[in-house]
Amino acid sequence: MEFEIVDKTPIFQAFSELGKRIFLPDGIFYWSGRAKKEADIIGTIGSAFGFEKDFIDGGEERWVPCYLKDIKQFFNADVTNIVPYASIPGLIENRKKWKDWVIKKSQFIDRYRNKKEIFEKFLTLPFLTPGITFGIYTCCSMFLNRGEFIISPDKRWGNYDNIIEKNLGAKIQSFTFFKDEKIDIESLKKAIKEVSKTQDKIVLLLNFPNNPTGYIPTKSEAAELITLFKNTAETLQKPIVIICDDAYEGYPYDPEGIEISLFYDLIDLDENIIPIKLDGITKELLMYGGRIGAITIGLHKKWFVSDSDLEKCKAELENKFSGFIRSTVSNSNIFYQTVLNALLSEEKIELTLQNRKKVEDMLKDRYKLINSELKKIDSDEISIDPNRGGFFLFVNLRTIKATEFADLLLRKYRVGVIPIEKPQLGINGFRIAYCSIDIEKIPELVSRIQEALKEYN
Numbered sequence: 001m002e003f004e005i006v007d008k009t010p011i012f013q014a015f016s017e018l019g020k021r022i023f024l025p026d027g028i029f030y031w032s033g034r035a036k037k038e039a040d041i042i043g044t045i046g047s048a049f050g051f052e053k054d055f056i057d058g059g060e061e062r063w064v065p066c067y068l069k070d071i072k073q074f075f076n077a078d079v080t081n082i083v084p085y086a087s088i089p090g091l092i093e094n095r096k097k098w099k100d101w102v103i104k105k106s107q108f109i110d111r112y113r114n115k116k117e118i119f120e121k122f123l124t125l126p127f128l129t130p131g132i133t134f135g136i137y138t139c140c141s142m143f144l145n146r147g148e149f150i151i152s153p154d155k156r157w158g159n160y161d162n163i164i165e166k167n168l169g170a171k172i173q174s175f176t177f178f179k180d181e182k183i184d185i186e187s188l189k190k191a192i193k194e195v196s197k198t199q200d201k202i203v204l205l206l207n208f209p210n211n212p213t214g215y216i217p218t219k220s221e222a223a224e225l226i227t228l229f230k231n232t233a234e235t236l237q238k239p240i241v242i243i244c245d246d247a248y249e250g251y252p253y254d255p256e257g258i259e260i261s262l263f264y265d266l267i268d269l270d271e272n273i274i275p276i277k278l279d280g281i282t283k284e285l286l287m288y289g290g291r292i293g294a295i296t297i298g299l300h301k302k303w304f305v306s307d308s309d310l311e312k313c314k315a316e317l318e319n320k321f322s323g324f325i326r327s328t329v330s331n332s333n334i335f336y337q338t339v340l341n342a343l344l345s346e347e348k349i350e351l352t353l354q355n356r357k358k359v360e361d362m363l364k365d366r367y368k369l370i371n372s373e374l375k376k377i378d379s380d381e382i383s384i385d386p387n388r389g390g391f392f393l394f395v396n397l398r399t400i401k402a403t404e405f406a407d408l409l410l411r412k413y414r415v416g417v418i419p420i421e422k423p424q425l426g427i428n429g430f431r432i433a434y435c436s437i438d439i440e441k442i443p444e445l446v447s448r449i450q451e452a453l454k455e456y457n
């Protein structure tokens, strides 16, 4: 398979061996696609079809995928939107709607309004995956060979280590997340410099609002990050893949912080910068078990001599990512794609936003209260990492071992938190998921933490 355009872009240079190798062969999809358009007797699809009346009591005279009657009690949607396979990178109408959603999120913010056309033109259609986890797995597989480094902050979602190091055999170059209550840009710079000594590409994985800290950069920190990436791209002249894990996008609580993903500032920034956005329905639309994530890639105008090359590149990338999806999970859950389709439909989208806002406001109240209550604890044993959004915050412990403290909290004070200890990186503390704690219980939670701390005086 020839990839005429993508092979000449920095994306190809950044691909892993697998990323370079993988593609979706024509096979079944080519022939069934053609048959849909050209044939009137179609024997290409590996799903059982029949006249509904022949296998369902009271069924209609319509040709549908065969299904069990009892499943209908669980939904109102037509079975033809529930039973069939979804296409490999997702139902086309969903992918278009998710791209519109990605763009819509930016249009609430003044500084992105004049970029709408650029976003529309240079973003791929999203490739849907079963959850954001699989989006992370896909991108890391597509860009990292065994032993290669990806850069991520020292405090990060623990599953990154499982995916990248244990599963893929690649490595994480950590940088120190915070210094003096701010992101430690110098440490990030150092990590980039270190990796650039041995790699002809840089791959970063960033997550704001962050799990486990709830950190979102302030607007000035974000500007510093963007300047760093731009300067790095200019001096290194190597592809820089920046994967934005935006699982918690839509939950910013502090006006000092950026309102949405850093991704939007990375589009069109430099021809060596390849921004990738990972988001999905999990937290954003509160359907954790729905397992629909999206991978959207920002392309750069300088890669193309014509609009038709740009469109070809999009198609080639779609083929490559589809090849990966097809050879792993095949495709994503159609039921939740149908639900998503309805939630993002023109008639429903405003209501979806209003309903979601209620949750956002509820979490924001908890965020404010838990931070103000924690501040009242007068102890130099603890410090709270900067946090401005998302579902969590992180409490550092100075001398008490985090697992021991979490155990005490649980046994004696009946409080559950997640301890995180990474002695080699100097991390020792615990994550509080205030997203799942009733606001009424927050003062009591903090007072129990305070009581537990007193035991170490």
Ligand SMILES: Cc1ncc(COP(=O)(O)O)c(C=O)c1O
Pocket (backbone or CB within 6 Å): 130, 131, 132, 133, 134, 157, 207, 210, 211, 245, 247, 280, 282, 288, 291, 292, 293
């Ligand atoms: C930072 C981060 N990314 C991704 C995910 C996974 O999302 P999904 O459930 O869609 O796979 C989580 C879930 O906890 C997360 O905290």
